[in-house]
Amino acid sequence: MNDNREQSGNEQExxxxxxxxxxxxxxxxxxxxxxxxxxxxxxxxxxxxxxKHELYLPACTGFLTGIEGSxxxxxxxxxxxxxxxxxxxxxxxxNSLLRQARANGMSIDALGKL
Numbered sequence: 578m579n580d581n582r583e584q585s586g587n588e589q590e591x592x593x594x595x596x597x598x599x600x601x602x603x604x605x606x607x608x609x610x611x612x613x614x615x616x617x618x619x620x621x622x623x624x625x626x627x628x629k630h631e632l633y634l635p636a637c638t639g640f641l642t643g644i645e646g647s648x649x650x651x652x653x654x655x656x657x658x659x660x661x662x663x664x665x666x667x668x669x670x671x672n673s674l675l676r677q678a679r680a681n682g683m684s685i686d687a688l689g690k691l
Contacts, residue, residue: 604625605622605625605626606622607621607625616646617643617646617647617650618643620639620640620642620643620646621639621640621643623635623639624636624637624638624639624640624642624643625639627639645674648674648675648678648683649674651678651683652674652677652678652681655681
């Protein structure tokens with residue numbers, strides 16, 4: 578026979594497990610909620626996974642590549658407000674790209690000083 582207290586403990590354990598799984602999913606899928614496009618949010622998800630596994634260099638590289646890709650896509654849409662087929666393949670995450678973003682009203686202060 579199952580004791581009600583034991584069942585209650587099992588239910589609490591299950592509830593705690595499910596809450597942790599939901600929190601982990603929400604944290605990992607954060608990038609999906611920002612309409613960055615699959616090619617961009619995938620970079621952030623991969624970087625997040627690398628960070629969770631303490632792979633710091635791939636995590637940093639992934640986050641920087643994601644920021645660059647997101648910024649390039651945004652700048653392409655600022656130039657021509659339409660769905661993007663191609664982005665400027667010359668623009669890199671550089672002072673020039675950051676200055677262009679700032680000139681178009683984007684807040685880039687968190688990325689560092691120019």
